[in-house]
Amino acid sequence: MTCETRLDRGRRMLDRIDGEAGRRVTDALEDIAPDFATYLFEYPFGDIMSRPGLDLREREIATVAALCALGTAENQLKVHIQAALNCGVSREEIVEILMQMSVYAGFPAALNGLMAAKQVFEDAPSGTFD
Template identity: 45%
Template sequence: MFQPKAHSAASDRFRHGLAALEQISAGSGKAVTGSLMETAPDLSRFIVEFCYGDILSRSGIDNRTKELAIIALLTAKTGAAPQLKVHISAALNVGVAASEIIEVIQQMAIYAGFPAALNGIFSAQAVLAEQTTAP
């Protein structure tokens, strides 16, 4: 039986969101939110509190499934390559195999078109190359 769970005060949302961000992205998400602090600190807080604290920390599906769904959407969405790279990295961090990521991106050729799938593959190639050259 579905039983909704309410989150408490905003400071708890931020703390909860930071914990989820670190668990999922292993630092790549924190780099994004940190880069916003000088020019758009509220946007950084919105990402941590809402995206990670309220949504991505939910327990309805596992982090692997969440990241694969996000990769599919960001592949289909034009102009989201930076965010796609962050979530490809996060997917690898939560145990998604590179072959699964490639397969999900290829599936998007049907609904989003070949240009979107190609751009997604190029993003995946870049992330995978970074990960193999990282110390």
């Protein structure tokens, strides 16, 4: 009997959600903070994103909204906009999520989120994977 570790579960989940984009982020940490890359696999993806209760699509909707509202995480917002597309959230839904943030996070946050989405949409294939 083999038990999947938090690290293994996190790697599997990150690959499923973010594909190459997620792997590029963790690879970029290897020469400066390899332990942080491990934490990124284990906690957000191995523990939180792997929980029952919400599916990956719903989790990415929440993540896109939160990152947009923060207004200070453009790179992570772009990664999670792509992840949302990968998990079946449509471009139209992403635009609506970001527009919704204008009410709760302000117009600048929503505008910045929409500009990030525009860039992701221009760079991304239109399909999804699962």
